[in-house]
Amino acid sequence: MAYKRQIDRLPIPPANAKVHNVTCHYCIVGCGYKAYTWPRNQQGTLKNNAFGMDLGEQQGADGTWMAPSMYNMVKQNGKDVHLAVVPDHGCVVNAGLASIRGARMAENRPSRVTGTQQQRLSDPQVWRNGVWQPSTWNDALDLVARVTARIVNDYGEDELVVSMFDHGGSAGGYENTWATGKLYFDSMKVKNCRIHNRPAYNSEVHSSRDMGVGELNYSYSDYAVTDTIFMVGANSLETQTNLFLNHMVPGLQNGAKFIMVDPRRTVTVNAAEEVAGKDNVLHLAIKPGTDMALFNAILTHVVDQGWTDDEFVAASTFQGGEAVAGGSSQPAGLGSLDYAMQTCRTSLEEAAEICGVSAGDIRTAAQWVAKPHDDGARRKCVTAYEKGIIWGNDNYRTIGALVNISLATGNIGREGGGCCRLGGHQEGYYRPSDAHVGRPAEYVDQLLINGGGKVYHIWACDHYKTTLNASQFKRVLKKRSDMVKEAMDAAAGGSREELVDAIVGAVNAGGIFVVDVDIIHTQIGQNAHVILPACESNEMNLTSMNGERRMRLSERYMDPFGNSKPDCLIAAGMAQHMETALRNLGNDAYAEQFKGYDWQSEEDAFMDGYNAGNPEVTYDRLRAMGNDGVQEPVVGFEDGHLVGTPRLYADGSFDRHGRDDKRALFCAAEWRGYAAPGKAREAANHDFFVNNVRANIFWQNQFLDQDSDFVQDRFPYPFIEMNAEDMAELAISAGDLIEITNENGATQGMAYPTDTAKRGQVAMVFGSPAGSQGNVVNPGVSELILPEYKLTFGNVRKLADAPPQAQAVTFKSKEYKA
Amino acid sequence: MSKKCNRLVDVGRRQFLRGGAVAAAAAATATTAPARAAPANAQLDYPSNKLANIADLAVNEPLDIEYPDGDSPGILLKLGEAVEGGVGPDGDIVAYSVLCPHKGWFLNYNADDRTLNCPGHFSRFDAEVGGQQIWGHATQNLPQFTLRVDDNGDIFAEGCSDLIFGRPSNVL
Numbered sequence: 001m002a003y004k005r006q007i008d009r010l011p012i013p014p015a016n017a018k019v020h021n022v023t024c025h026y027c028i029v030g031c032g033y034k035a036y037t038w039p040r041n042q043q044g045t046l047k048n049n050a051f052g053m054d055l056g057e058q059q060g061a062d063g064t065w066m067a068p069s070m071y072n073m074v075k076q077n078g079k080d081v082h083l084a085v086v087p088d089h090g091c092v093v094n095a096g097l098a099s100i101r102g103a104r105m106a107e108n109r110p111s112r113v114t115g116t117q118q119q120r121l122s123d124p125q126v127w128r129n130g131v132w133q134p135s136t137w138n139d140a141l142d143l144v145a146r147v148t149a150r151i152v153n154d155y156g157e158d159e160l161v162v163s164m165f166d167h168g169g170s171a172g173g174y175e176n177t178w179a180t181g182k183l184y185f186d187s188m189k190v191k192n193c194r195i196h197n198r199p200a201y202n203s204e205v206h207s208s209r210d211m212g213v214g215e216l217n218y219s220y221s222d223y224a225v226t227d228t229i230f231m232v233g234a235n236s237l238e239t240q241t242n243l244f245l246n247h248m249v250p251g252l253q254n255g256a257k258f259i260m261v262d263p264r265r266t267v268t269v270n271a272a273e274e275v276a277g278k279d280n281v282l283h284l285a286i287k288p289g290t291d292m293a294l295f296n297a298i299l300t301h302v303v304d305q306g307w308t309d310d311e312f313v314a315a316s317t318f319q320g321g322e323a324v325a326g327g328s329s330q331p332a333g334l335g336s337l338d339y340a341m342q343t344c345r346t347s348l349e350e351a352a353e354i355c356g357v358s359a360g361d362i363r364t365a366a367q368w369v370a371k372p373h374d375d376g377a378r379r380k381c382v383t384a385y386e387k388g389i390i391w392g393n394d395n396y397r398t399i400g401a402l403v404n405i406s407l408a409t410g411n412i413g414r415e416g417g418g419c420c421r422l423g424g425h426q427e428g429y430y431r432p433s434d435a436h437v438g439r440p441a442e443y444v445d446q447l448l449i450n451g452g453g454k455v456y457h458i459w460a461c462d463h464y465k466t467t468l469n470a471s472q473f474k475r476v477l478k479k480r481s482d483m484v485k486e487a488m489d490a491a492a493g494g495s496r497e498e499l500v501d502a503i504v505g506a507v508n509a510g511g512i513f514v515v516d517v518d519i520i521h522t523q524i525g526q527n528a529h530v531i532l533p534a535c536e537s538n539e540m541n542l543t544s545m546n547g548e549r550r551m552r553l554s555e556r557y558m559d560p561f562g563n564s565k566p567d568c569l570i571a572a573g574m575a576q577h578m579e580t581a582l583r584n585l586g587n588d589a590y591a592e593q594f595k596g597y598d599w600q601s602e603e604d605a606f607m608d609g610y611n612a613g614n615p616e617v618t619y620d621r622l623r624a625m626g627n628d629g630v631q632e633p634v635v636g637f638e639d640g641h642l643v644g645t646p647r648l649y650a651d652g653s654f655d656r657h658g659r660d661d662k663r664a665l666f667c668a669a670e671w672r673g674y675a676a677p678g679k680a681r682e683a684a685n686h687d688f689f690v691n692n693v694r695a696n697i698f699w700q701n702q703f704l705d706q707d708s709d710f711v712q713d714r715f716p717y718p719f720i721e722m723n724a725e726d727m728a729e730l731a732i733s734a735g736d737l738i739e740i741t742n743e744n745g746a747t748q749g750m751a752y753p754t755d756t757a758k759r760g761q762v763a764m765v766f767g768s769p770a771g772s773q774g775n776v777v778n779p780g781v782s783e784l785i786l787p788e789y790k791l792t793f794g795n796v797r798k799l800a801d802a803p804p805q806a807q808a809v810t811f812k813s814k815e816y817k818a
Numbered sequence: 819m820s821k822k823c824n825r826l827v828d829v830g831r832r833q834f835l836r837g838g839a840v841a842a843a844a845a846a847t848a849t850t851a852p853a854r855a856a857p858a859n860a861q862l863d864y865p866s867n868k869l870a871n872i873a874d875l876a877v878n879e880p881l882d883i884e885y886p887d888g889d890s891p892g893i894l895l896k897l898g899e900a901v902e903g904g905v906g907p908d909g910d911i912v913a914y915s916v917l918c919p920h921k922g923w924f925l926n927y928n929a930d931d932r933t934l935n936c937p938g939h940f941s942r943f944d945a946e947v948g949g950q951q952i953w954g955h956a957t958q959n960l961p962q963f964t965l966r967v968d969d970n971g972d973i974f975a976e977g978c979s980d981l982i983f984g985r986p987s988n989v990l
Contacts, residue, residue: 002962059983062923818926
């Protein structure tokens with residue numbers, strides 16, 4: 001039986017409610033919302049309220065409505081206040097649409113009154129006497145700093161390993177990336193660090209940048225005026241929901257064609273067919289990991305048909321053959337179009353053989369991407385890609401091959417064009433140089449597995465759910481951290497110095513001291529020794545930019561839960577304690593490097609970092625720009641408004657590679673089959689391709705949704721979409737618990753019969769607390785240490801009959817049926 | 819814009835029911851906005867509205883209804899197999915709001931797989947599993963009306979499981 005809220009009435013925001021600008025912190029799109037707060041003992045009326053509407057009238061479709069999930073009661077300046085977070089009809093990004101994630105922002109706030117999100121951390125926790133004990137910031141940071149200072153002072157900064165977010169939105173943003181960046185890249189030069197979703201500190205799109213093309217170069221408005229949307233390895237209706245509904249759908253209604261490259265049929269394909277008609281949608285369901293051959297064939301056909309934009313190619317791209325030679329840190333050569341074609345040339349028939357789709361369909365795709373209109377006008381095409389190729393086979397060459405097509409057809413920097421990743425989180429990166437990290441960057445997971453590192457700081461990452469080769473990673477980290485726990489237990493009752501000595505002794509014996517900064521007690525947090533409670537966006541002011549570089553200030557409307565703090569202020573506290581600890585060790589010169597963190601607020605961190613590099617941009621000015629914000633880069637301030645940049649490279653010069661000639665480069669993308677270690681063998685030896693997929697309901701907020709009755713009711717276990725005939729052969733019924741296994745480990749999920757699933761292919765949702773897909777992802781990475789979560793193969797078996805929770809859910813098709 | 823699925827609208831019955839619903843709504847309004855407020859009840863007082871008689875229902879042929887008032891459309895549906903929350907002698911009669919709890923578009927009933935589908939943004943709900951959202955953007959499952967069947971086979975709606983789209987209170 002479906003979960004029922006049993007809520008049939010809500011408080012009404014009064015006309016004098018405080019109004020705050022909110023950018024949804026969950027996904028890259030960054031939809032605009034308005035947060036209303038008002039005193040607990042007040043309310044509006046049907047006629048007189050904050051919405052300025054007669055709420056006694058039934059609202060029509062698309063009208064303003066506060067769903068129960070948009071309401072909560074939270075602390076603001078120490079007092080309980082009502083909170084309503086409703087989508088902003090005036091915001092250009094979402095025009096009043098709310099996703100299933102953003103519409104639950106209010107409900108996903110911690111509240112002592114309504115009891116929501118009581119899993120949130122309220123106080124620092126220190127491993128003490130065999131359990132985690134709540135403690136004070138001073139106590140916890142003192143222990144963190146003393147141990148960390150001893151290690152970096154005595155053994156060097158390479159013994160400090162750091163996992164840290166690099167993005168915007170929640171658990172990120174310019175304030176927090178700056179503070180952590182200043183601590184680890186300025187006060188120290190930590191090179192053994194990684195990002196939340198990949199095992200190294202690196203770009204996910206090296207090739208695009210090396211070619212001169214920053215990966216977020218368009219404006220969302222380009223979708224409405226384009227001729228073709230060319231989407232690769234993405235599922236935007238689920239994962240960039242309101243970008244699809246508010247920008248791509250209008251494009252399709254305006255007559256755009258839609259091409260999807262994805263081994264799996266998704267709700268995005270279905271919705272595109274509903275809007276545009278099946279004749280205008282081409283789904284290229286290629287064999288997993290063969291994207292590059294497809295792109296090369298499209299490029300070859302475009303070149304051979306003379307559909308290239310010769311003027312653009314001549315004026316804006318490199319002309320002299322090879323510009324950058326391939327080498328150890330350079331997976332492919334870069335240069336002119338002619339140079340790249342020597343490697344990329346692939347016939348339609350060759351690609352059809354490799355990709356498992358027809359040559360005719362590939363030809364159609366090339367026509368929709370590039371064939372000029374009958375009147376000779378060039379064709380506009382937006383190319384949009386995401387994890388299907390970022391986390392797929394041979395990242396560098398595959399993305400390079402895709403960017404080649406956009407460059408050859410002059411579809412970057414122009415209205416109705418763009419070649420962009422769609423993104424996951426918002427962006428919000430502002431840090432000192434990371435040049436010392438090197439390229440390729442250290443494969444940090446392997447370093448840890450092989451016994452490297454003595455202290456491990458983790459910022460808002462839960463690799464137990466979201467890394468590759470997770471089974472081994474978990475096993476080793478637990479073992480190493482348990483050594484330190486045992487040493488700490490044995491030192492119980494001793495002085496702080498004796499405790500630090502015991503910890504240092506344990507890490508020198510192969511253990512590792514783990515500090516976890518997060519908003520909840522995570523799975524990796526189980527193996528931490530100090531846990532520091534952070535707060536989220538809107539519990540602090542936070543700036544980020546979305547997938548079209550739209551920067552907003554999402555305002556604080558409530559207090560951090562308990563004694564939790566913004567990450568930037570936690571980093572500042574850590575730095576200040578490090579200074580003290582290093583002085584106590586007698587290293588004044590080192591201690592001096594930890595000065596400059598006397599911030600009282602997140603705004604101080606913003607001014608110290610982002611504003612120092614972008615002096616036009618201040619909190620007051622961003623606040624005045626509201627939920628539409630300003631598209632970066634900001635180029636001025638005129639008439640009280642920040643002046644932004646709707647589209648990059650509009651002047652035809654490309655600079656992301658840092659080359660003085662400002663000409664874009666083409667990538668010599670050589671098809672090499674499954675390139676990463678172990679992948680080809682794994683594919684040959686297992687029955688199923690194990691796709692790694694997302695679901696709109698908990699995409700980007702599953703860690704909170706493990707505490708949501710509404711979400712847990714729908715998906716009590718991670719779903720594994722599976723073909724009915726495969727299920728029958730393995731005696732698996734809907735909802736049964738099934739196990740996916742291979743040499744790397746095993747994971748579990750709930751069988752979800754799916755009529756569009758191909759035989760021999762399953763699709764498992766990523767990042768679930770109740771079954772980590774990463775357990776079965778092999779450690780093979782690309783040359784520049786990009787993981788290939790998407791390219792996984794395994795066997796499937798039944799574990800158990802459907803548990804009661806799974807028996808209660810619907811297993812009908814996710815596709816809309818008129 | 820959306821268009822309600824009117825496959826099975828019985829205009830005569832619809833007009834009859836609307837009369838009853840409007841009277842109930844008027845009564846509810848009178849109790850919620852007096853000049854001097856009486857203490858509010860902890861839960862809403864829902865009208866008891868007759869929707870139909872069991873004899874009016876055929877399996878998998880939804881009947882248009884309005885509850886708790888004329889501005890809140892829904893369907894009454896006999897599924898043919900007992901479901902949790904179903905009423906009637908066969909335990910198979912259910913009723914739902916058909917305003918999508920995402921953005922208030924009218925949902926279409928698909929008799930083939932017994933789902934309610936939103937043409938606005940592609941959300942869909944399972945009529946056989948308590949209105950559970952199969953896939954979509956709504957942050958709640960479909961509001962389900964509480965039903966009672968009397969000895970004559972008359973079916974009454976007397977409550978609702980979730981807030982109906984477009985209103986701050988199910989009874990206005």
